[in-house]
Amino acid sequence: MFSNCLNVKKAIAYNPKITGPWMCILLAEFFTVFCSAAQPLAYWPLTNSSGQTVCDLSSNALHGICSGTEWTGGGAALEFLPPESCIHVRTKTAVPLDCPQSFTFTAWIRPASLSGYQMLICNGRQDSAASGYNFYLNGQALGLILYTERKDRYKAETKAPLAVGRWTHVAVSYEAEGKAVFYVDGRKIGEAPAAGQVRYRPNQSHPSVHFTLGCVAAYSDWFYEGLMREVKVFGCALAAEEVAAEYTASIAISSLNPETQEQRLVRILTAEARGRILDETGKPVTARVTLSDAVGKKYGPARLFYSCGMFFVTQGVYSVRVPAGKLHISVTHGPEYFPYEGDLEAYPGKPEETEISLTRFTDLRARGWYAGEHHFHYRTHGQQRTSSPTWGEAVDVARAGDLSFMSYKETIKYPEVIEPRFICREDMFEGRSHHNIGGHVEWVYITEQPNPATFSYLEAKRLGALGIPDTSEQKTAAVLDDPSQTLVRDMVVGAILGDTPIWDIIKASSTGKDPDTVWLMDAWYRFLNCGIRLAAGGFTDSDLNLASCAQAPGFGRTYAKLNSLTWEDVVAAYRAGRVFATTGPLLLFTVNGQDPGSLISLAAPGNVSVGIEALSQQGLEKIEIIRNGCIIETVAGEGTVLKKTIAISIEDTSWLAARCFAKNGKHFGSFAHASPVYIEVAQHPMRPREEDIKFMLDWIAAYRKLLSKPENLTAWHGSPTMFPEILAHLDKAEAAYLALRENPRHFATVK
Known part of the structure; x- marks a missing residue:
């Protein structure tokens, strides 16, 4: 019976006129006639000769x-x-x-x-x-x-x-x-x-x-x-x-x-592509390279990394076995360099050699701004697999993106890299704030295992490290009481009571217009309106050894204004708010000549001078000036570089920030946001709107609702023994937000 069925299937499979879903339907019909005795719920023979569809021959048609x-x-x-x-x-x-x-x-x-x-x-x-x-x-x-x-x-x-x-x-x-x-x-x-x-x-x-x-x-x-x-x-x-x-x-x-x-590759890879990649000074540079044939198939050395396709990393020199014929090569070295795109022809027995010189778009490092990434994985949350990159390869991938500092989320296994233009370390995989019920935490510059059963902001204080709420899975407040969601629930406490200096609003998928980023920005603006000094961060959160890797390290990145390239200075800049976040556009923002994170004191209402400098290889769309969560000025994009000074009227204590939208591009994203500058007028406090306070109170209520149904939680969330501490801190946070109605906070006294 089975042999008859297999013969019929082969007859259909080898008919070039019967493909895709029609093949699945015909095969299922024949399977029902000839093989009904087996009666599986699903049956995938895996005998196609091409295509992505995998036919299920059962009556359920689960292709x-x-x-x-x-x-x-x-x-x-x-x-x-x-x-x-x-x-x-x-x-x-x-x-x-x-x-x-x-x-x-x-x-x-x-x-x-x-x-x-x-x-x-x-x-x-x-x-x-x-x-x-x-x-x-x-x-x-x-x-x-x-x-x-x-x-x-x-x-x-x-x-x-x-x-x-x-x-x-x-x-x-x-x-x-x-x-x-x-x-x-x-x-x-x-x-x-x-x-x-x-x-x-x-x-x-x-x-x-x-x-x-x-x-x-x-x-x-x-x-x-x-x-x-x-x-x-x-x-x-x-x-x-x-x-x-x-x-x-x-x-x-x-x-x-x-x-x-x-065996197939030995047969078809008969040619070789060789080359050198140089920076603007003529020196070899570590870069990311994509080499593909006419149908888009990627080629490289033994190690190919993922990022919406596949790329390899070269330290300036590469040699790759390829099929004979035309190939396309793409080279990138971060958004401060122009990408290279070109074609080459490979011949059997005759290596094709190419020299590629990258051109600088701008140099922010020379102006004290250093690009970094504080949330990425190269071994899948500490799990080493056969296909996992080595520590050296992970370091090179970060260098290839022109990052100055890199914090991988793994297991603190390897010694950190300290070089004049690059520092890199492991800071353990995402920590926990009350395990998975309070949310994941991106630890930066951590030296010992934190306690996952308590509030992460308390641990950050104790360890002298940065504990940044992981917003990678944060969506809207509507799911704050969904136990299956890994959300930053503890942030509502950490922001008002603790030591949480930065809020990641930009991730690899951020466009500034997508629902997740819109909600993250709205929540951030409300924290700021409550008198909480909070900087904007950017991250990527992906895994080099997973095909699901959305982007390579640094696609979402944070630029920090540093005195020197050390981890101590990186942490200090994050705490002070001297940062901006981006997926591609570069955005420098000042108020009265002061960088983000600064506090400006005005004796009386008046004007301040806002300076913006926006750069994007892809072309600028617009820059918006934000005051207390509202757009107060929009500047249309003009070409790839825009510099402008704007006088802004300040009537009372406020915060100002800027965000930049660029045109869509192939290699880099299109959104950036500067951290705020705080302006205190006549020593007045920052008065929140009632809707800002209600937002926080609703967040706390949703958290309490989740804790009221322990039957919905599993061991993955941690133990209910944590609930009394969480509830006690929720009570303190709620009291603090309610107190803002009568006693709003002063930016000058918030640290």
Whole structure:
């Protein structure tokens, strides 16, 4: 029966007129006719010869999309390639793949590596709403992880006779009131007691439960490397003889030997591209390079990093094996240099050599402004994988973006780099403020492990470090009481009571017009209106070793005005507010000649002189002057550089800031925001509006609402023993905000 079905499928698959969704539909029809006895909930043969669509031949038609993979010749199998590749199947909340009581997974695999964890089948979420099931390899072991109603996390593993480069049929069955059983080549190899019904937890921002083949769902990791075929999901625990029948019916796969990518590359990479990259002085410069062919496929040395595509880093000299023909090369070295774009021709046996000289756009370092990044990862939150960059590679990637200072969020494992024009250190992966219920924290210049069970601002004071609220997942106040969201809930306390000098308003996706950034700016302006001195920060928060890496380090960056390039000076500049944040445009802002963070005292109402200097290679759109959260002046963009002085009337104590919108570009973002200058008139305090106070009180109320439902929280959030401390500080913060109605704060006394 199976051989007939496979023959029909091949006849359809090799018909060039039947492709994409139509192929999936026809294959499903034939599968129903010839193979109905199997009745899987999903069946992915993985026998396409091209395209991104992965056909599900079951009646549920749960077709997937593959990324980072390649089809082997003739559609013999799908190859999962390092460093990242997987299949995503976007499913609704209530679908057949949510198997709470029992299931069986089967697949043919030919691993290219047996190093570390490699996911085969995953359904669910691995974050604050942890749920679902995971079938994986761990070296030479098969494993199953479940999140069940009876036991928060269930894990079972058993040694398996697996080998690199050899086809193996693997399977696992589970029954909630029975056991988990593992099989290899149709034979049982181990079992473990069951632990209850599997749970599935979608949430407000992720209304679907993720299903993947080849990596962890929802948070990409544990990537499988090798070939895969005949993946099936059954909604019941198959008997041993049924698993054996699945193996026997498809045993012909064990003799397949398709050409792998490594073999293909040896055959097609017959030419070589060489070159040198120089700065404006003629010296070799570390830069980011993208080398692609006519169809956009990227080439490079052994290590390719991710960033909306792929790039490699060169210390001024590169040599890359490429296919013969035309290639396009793109080189960048941060927004203070013009990018280079050019074409070259590669010939077999004749290396193509290119010398590229980068041209400066501007030099802010010469004016005391140093660019840095304080939130990025290169080892996936401290998890070292085979594909993870080394410390040296991570340092070079930061240098290549023309960053002056870099704080990677990892494990403080390697010695910091201290050079005349560049400093770099590890500052541990995001810390916690009351674990994950209070929000993640970006530690900068930290020397010891902070206590995650208390307020991060208290820890920042104790350790003499910067604790910057991580706004990467912050959206709107509407989800502050959603337990599945990792939000900066503790910021409402830290801002009014503590030592939180900076608020990250710019991330890699920020345009200044997107909903997340608009909310972050609105919240920031309200903190400022409450008399809280708070600077603007920019960050990227991505991972060099993940294909989901949105951008490279420094795409979202913070410029700091420094006396010298030391970590002590960086921390001092952040605390003083001598910073601006950007994804590309450069924005210098002064009031009466004073930099952001300064306090100007006026004896009486009057005018101040606002100076703006905006620069963007992509062209400027507009610059807006903000006073107390309102736009009071808009200057139209003119070309790539704009300098202007504007007289602004100040009637009472206020703060002034500026933001810049540039035109969209290929290499850099389009938004920048300067930190405020504070102006105190006749020693008056900063009087908040009632709506600003209400905003903070609503934030506190949402936080209390979350704490009132501990049944919605998991161990991931921390222990309820923290609640009394949180509630006590919420009471103090609430009292402080309420007091602003009668006793507003003075900027001069806020530190």
